[in-house]
Amino acid sequence: MYSASDLRKGLKVIIDGEPYIVTAFEFSKPGKGQALYRTKLRNMITGLSIDRTYREGETFEPASLEERAMQFLYKESDHYHFMDNETYEQIIISGESLGDGKDFLIDNLNVKVLLFGERAIGVELPNFVNLRVITTEPWVRGDTSKADFKPATLETGYVLRVPPFIEEGELITIDTRTGEFSKRVKE
C-alpha cells in the first residue's frame, strides 16, 4: 500500500479497479492546516486525465503491472511500434497511452513495456536518455544580458530549457522523470 505522502510523478496506482499514473503532483499545506496532495492522474487504459486532491492518511493500492523488455522501433502517425527483445513479437501503443514518455523515444531505445492483463498500456523509460539538439539560439560569449536558460528543440520535437552554452547539433542527457536537462554528452 502507498500512502498519500508517497505520491509523486510517475507513481502507478489502482483507482476504481483501473491503473492510473501520476502525471503532475503538488504538495500543499495552508498555514496551520493539513497536508494536501494535489495530483493529476492519467488512466493508463483510456488515456483520460483526472484531477484529485488527497489528504494525509489516504492509501492506494499499487498498480502491479507486468513488465516486458522491448525496443522502440518507429513511429507511424500516432502509433508507436515496439518489439519484444526475446520473442520478436511486435506491438503498437498509442501516443495517448504513452503520455509524456513519447517525448523521449528514439529509435532502438530499450524500454520496459507495461502490461495490464494482456494489454500494453504504457512504457517505463530509462531514467536518462541522450537526445540531439535540433534548434537553439547560439551562445554569445561574454553576453551577460541573457537569462540562465534558453529554449532548445530536440530531435523528438520536445522543447526544454538548456544552459546557454549548449549548441545546435549537440547530444544532451535528459532526466526522463523530470523532463529536464541533465548534462552535455561528450562525443
Add this chain to the structure above:
Amino acid sequence: MNFQRGSKSKLLAKNWPLARRKKALQERACILRGIRQFFVGKGYLEVETPHRIPTPAPESHIEAIASGSWFLHTSPELCMKRLMAAGYDRIFQISRCWREKERGKLHLPEFTLLEWYRAGSDYRSSMEECEELIRFVATGIGLESEVIFRGFKIDLSEPWERVSVHEAFHRHARTSVKEALDRNLFDEIMIRDIEPNLGVRRPTFLFDYPAQRGALARLKQKDRTVAERFELYIGGLELANGFSELVDSEEQRIRFGLENETRRLLGKSIYSMPEKFLTELDEMPPSAGTALGADRLAMVFSNADTIDDVVAFTPEEL
C-alpha cells in the same frame, strides 16, 4: 548591489544546477543581512535558541522530526516565548527549522524561519511591522516599489490589502467559513479558491482565522470562534504567519489538549505537554509574534518558481 554573474568556467561546472543558483544565493544573503539590519535598528535583540528540544508544541498538523528521544524544533516559538516571559521584550531569530514529510515546490523539510516577538504589540501592529520590514529589505536589494513574481507586478508601496478570512471565503469561494469547516473542506477551499487570488496586485494580509486554526493565538474578545491571527500573501504565496499571543497558561493547556485530541483522531502520535513553557507563560506580557519563511521571501525577490532555486542544497541533492 551589484551581483557578479558566474564566469563561463563555472557555468560548465559539473554541478551546473548549483553553479546556476549563485545569483539567487547572493540575493538571499543580502535579504538576510537586510532583515538583521532592520531589527537591530529597531532595538530588537537577536537570539539563538536550541534546535533540539524535548517536546514540540502540540499542533494538529505540524509533525516534528525525532532526534534521539528529543525532537528537532518545528519553530523556535516555545523557547522564544520563555525569553519574553523572562523580560526580553523585543527579540528576533533566524533559524533552521524541521518539519516531517513536508516537501514540494514551496516546502523543504529543513527550512529557514525568521521569527520575532514584541511586547505590548498585537496582530494589527505586527501586520504594519511586516510591511515595514519587507519594504526595507526590498530597498536593500535595490528594488523600487514594485516586485515581479509569478507573472504578477506587485506594488509594495502603501497601503497593503487587509481581508478577513470570512470576507475572503465569501468573495472567492462563495461560501461561508462555517460551511467550509462543517463540510471539512476549509483547507481544500483555501488552496484551490482563495490563496491564488491573494496578494496579486499588492501584498494581502488575510486575518481573523477560525479558532481551531491558531492553537497559540489569543481569541477575539467579542467573538471566541475567531483567533487574532494573520497570514501574509504575495503573489498567492503564503509568506508569514502572526498573531496576538495567548498568554494564559490554563487556556493554552486546554487548547493544546484539543490539538492532541485532533492528532489522536487522525492516528498521529500525541506530544507531551511542554510543562516549563506552560509554567512560565503567565509571566509573558501581552505580545505579538510573527514567523516569516526566509526561503519564500527569497523566492519572491528572485522571482523563483520553486524553493529549490533559493537554497544551496535540497535533500535530494545530498
